[in-house]
């Protein structure tokens with residue numbers, strides 16, 4: 001699941017995850033569940049607290065290390081849906097306002113979306129979506145107009161995603177002031193007001209000022225109408241927002257917005273999670289219920305086991321994960337992956353210098369002594385490896401920042417750095433090589449020429465193969481990121497080759513990657529079958545792997561036919577000779 005820290009990477013004030021959510025919708029009267037007594041390591045959470053739509057096979061328990069969390073009461077298989085809720089609040093990111101519906105988050109060409117004629121900022125599929133959203137948009141509409149009137153420049157004529165999300169949360173809170181359960185569930189979300197990191201002061205201050213302006217408040221007393229009795233309460237709501245907001249993603253995992261769901265926000269973090277939060281757009285969920293947020297089991301979860309998701313990108317090495325968790329979520333992670341281990345972390349591994357097939361821990365400034373775990377060979381070129389990793393990180397930061405403004409420069413950086421890191425011995429799953437490979441792949445795919453050339457397609461396939469190899473070493477089977485990466489690779493392999501290469505000999509054919517002709521189709525088929533199996537886990541079995549899983553199934557059927565025709569063609573030829 002991506003969260004506030006992920007959104008923050010692209011712009012300063014985006015939303016975070018959130019707190020206790022209602023499943024089908026916040027319009028429904030909530031089912032209240034007194035918190036359950038803990039049966040293992042936890043204690044009861046506050047007894048008077050109530051949780052919206054908590055599934056009956058899940059408990060809230062409290063532990064000394066991570067506060068309240070969600071625990072399974074029954075056994076769950078990988079791919080089971082643990083929770084399915086419509087978030088309390090969701091907003092589209094500014095960059096998607098004119099390509100997606102602000103009510104159901106469905107994507108459409110701008111020509112078929114309808115724009116609110118008053119604020120001219122928010123777009124909908126149709127009048128049904130517009131009417132449904134009006135309960136919140138009527139306040140937002142006026143606020144957006146006022147904001148735009150005094151905006152110093154057109155690029156800031158719409159407030160940030162975070163400010164718009166907080167605005168919606170407070171207007172909704174006002175409307176729900178008689179619904180004690182709703183209000184309590186929001187107020188029960190974890191706040192870190194008393195321990196805000198100095199690095200976050202600026203963000204909190206910026207959000208507070210922008211929010212007060214957006215709500216049109218002229219004095220602190222006016223905060224009372226939103227249930228905030230002081231500046232302290234304002235900081236609290238912002239801290240809750242940062243700690244508890246979730247990124248809304250498309251079925252292909254593109255981040256498109258932010259959402260607040262109190263029940264899902266009760267889930268604690270692990271860098272090696274047993275569950276994941278996705279928005280799969282399942283075929284049996286009506287679009288009026290979208291965006292629908294689902295927590296899916298990635299592994300088998302036993303009764304009395306805590307449900308844990310990841311708040312951050314778990315392909316990152318430990319120091320970067322710990323930094324992100326401390327900065328945004330105020331805690332030091334002590335999950336199994338973060339504990340000192342004798343095993344090599346594939347995120348920080350290099351190949352054995354003697355090419356025995358084993359790996360060694362990548363040397364660091366603090367510990368430059370490294371040897372292969374298999375043959376014990378000592379790594380000698382530590383300075384060169386340290387330099388390559390440092391330069392690779394700098395290039396990654398630069399290319400990430402440039403990817404939308406200067407595509408060519410970003411592509412040049414990734415193209416130049418990948419061979420340097422590879423030749424210095426980093427494994428495909430090692431940071432920053434994996435991150436550069438993923439960025440390189442996405443840059444190549446977005447720049448595929450039309451008409452397509454064999455070279456460009458094969459380059460993109462090679463890049464996607466490098467990424468999937470790296471991802472498979474660091475993410476658990478069925479992780480949605482793995483499933484989507486495999487689906488992307490399989491789809492590219494299945495594309496008709498513009499100019500298939502004829503290998504000169506069987507040896508050349510065996511070494512050629514990607515292969516051509518029937519071998520390529522067969523590889524496409526096997527990759528899509530693998531993708532589908534993993535998508536069925538990460539996006540839910542009953543969802544058939546979500547929108548992408550269903551698409552992949554169609555691709556598999558088409559390839560089966562194509563491979564069948566091809567086999568038949570060969571048989572016919574053989575019969576003729």
Ligand SMILES: C[S@@+](CC[C@H](N)C(=O)[O-])C[C@H]1O[C@@H](n2cnc3c(N)ncnc32)[C@H](O)[C@@H]1O
Nearest residue numbers: 065066067068190244265266267268269329331
């Ligand atoms: C989204 S909330 C999770 C629910 C929270 N425990 C509660 O009581 O509301 C995130 C906060 O929970 C705590 N937390 C989550 N995972 C943790 C972990 N693995 N170790 C320690 N604290 C954790 C941190 O304070 C973090 O900022």
